Amino acid sequence: MTPFSIGLQVFMEIEPVVTSCINGYNVCIFAYGQTGSGKTYTMEGTADNPGMNLQSLRALYQEMEARKGLWSYAVTLSMVEIYNEVIRDLLSRDPQDKLDIKLNPDGSGQLHVPGLTSMEVKSFRHIKKLLALGRRNRATFCTNMNEHSSRSHALLTITITGREFSSGAITTGKLNLVDLAGSERVCKSGAEGERLKEAQNINKSLLALGEVIQALRAKQSHIPFRNSKLTYLLQDSLGKGNKTVMMVQVSPLEENIGETVCSLNFAQRVCKVELGPASRKIDTATAKAEI
Numbered sequence: 156m157t158p159f160s161i162g163l164q165v166f167m168e169i170e171p172v173v174t175s176c177i178n179g180y181n182v183c184i185f186a187y188g189q190t191g192s193g194k195t196y197t198m199e200g201t202a203d204n205p206g207m208n209l210q211s212l213r214a215l216y217q218e219m220e221a222r223k224g225l226w227s228y229a230v231t232l233s234m235v236e237i238y239n240e241v242i243r244d245l246l247s248r249d250p251q252d253k254l255d256i257k258l259n260p261d262g263s264g265q266l267h268v269p270g271l272t273s274m275e276v277k278s279f280r281h282i283k284k285l286l287a288l289g290r291r292n293r294a295t296f297c298t299n300m301n302e303h304s305s306r307s308h309a310l311l312t313i314t315i316t317g318r319e320f321s322s323g324a325i326t327t328g329k330l331n332l333v334d335l336a337g338s339e340r341v342c343k344s345g346a347e348g349e350r351l352k353e354a355q356n357i358n359k360s361l362l363a364l365g366e367v368i369q370a371l372r373a374k375q376s377h378i379p380f381r382n383s384k385l386t387y388l389l390q391d392s393l394g395k396g397n398k399t400v401m402m403v404q405v406s407p408l409e410e411n412i413g414e415t416v417c418s419l420n421f422a423q424r425v426c427k428v429e430l431g432p433a434s435r436k437i438d439t440a441t442a443k444a445e446i
């Protein structure tokens with residue numbers, strides 16, 4: 156079996172969830188695991204073995220193409236990284252700019268990130284260029300900040316707005332593809348100074364993610380999304396009514412058995428979360444008004 160077919164096989168498991176965002180669902184796919192276990196490899200892949208990001212985008216474009224005569228679609232894409240609890244725009248001319256999360260002033264109750272670059276994407280080829288720009292910006296920043304790129308969370312967000320020609324109905328779906336920073340045991344890695352601060356921030360945000368999962372699992376009325384930038388940013392895709400898939404990467408090395416058990420325990424807790432029926436974001440009011 157070629158590596159490509161392994162990647163494709165993994166993708167086929169999640170493809171129906173991914174493509175459902177065309178129908179107006181919010182979807183979140185995230186890679187979780189200890190440092191060096193293969194999260195970036197899974198999400199980004201390589202030129203010969205494309206990861207979940209590219210496979211997802213290819214599947215989305217194929218599906219939209221198949222519906223060409225019935226629906227029209229607008230696709231926008233944004234890319235951010237969260238490093239030491241600071242959000243950075245990877246598609247900006249100046250990726251060093253810090254961004255924040257605010258309530259949308261349109262009164263919808265939705266969150267938004269003022270100043271975040273959101274690129275309208277015309278084709279799959281255009282997407283490949285944008286992903287390359289995002290990777291480049293991440294790499295540049297990584298060099299400036301002493302090679303920390305794998306110590307940040309990377310979020311690729313695709314928003315798809317569809318309009319059905321016959322009814323005028325409008326759907327809005329969002330796909331978040333998340334490459335989490337790796338968890339690490341500070342005592343084992345011996346991190347100090349800046350590395351220690353990074354590790355503490357990563358562990359803090361992964362802990363916040365765990366707390367959100369725990370609250371969702373227990374069906375608590377208050378879900379602590381605001382405890383970290385990561386969970387706050389993913390609020391509209393992680394909670395009730397959305398579709399979430401976690402992919403866990405584990406190390407094959409015996410010396411990492413402790414971390415592997417931790418990751419698998421976390422996965423077991425995530426498996427028990429019931430988000431309830433997914434809710435479709437479809438606006439038929441426009442359609443009725445036009446009839």
Ligand SMILES: Nc1ncnc2c1ncn2[C@@H]1O[C@H](COP(=O)(O)OP(=O)(O)OP(=O)(O)O)[C@@H](O)[C@H]1O
Nearest residue numbers: 188189190191192193194195196197305306336337
């Ligand atoms: N399935 C795989 N096949 C071949 N190589 C792999 C595989 N998974 C990971 N690797 C290689 O292992 C190394 C570490 O992988 P990767 O950078 O994806 O880990 P990570 O979990 O993202 O780490 P970090 O948390 O530090 O960002 C890379 O060189 C990657 O190419």
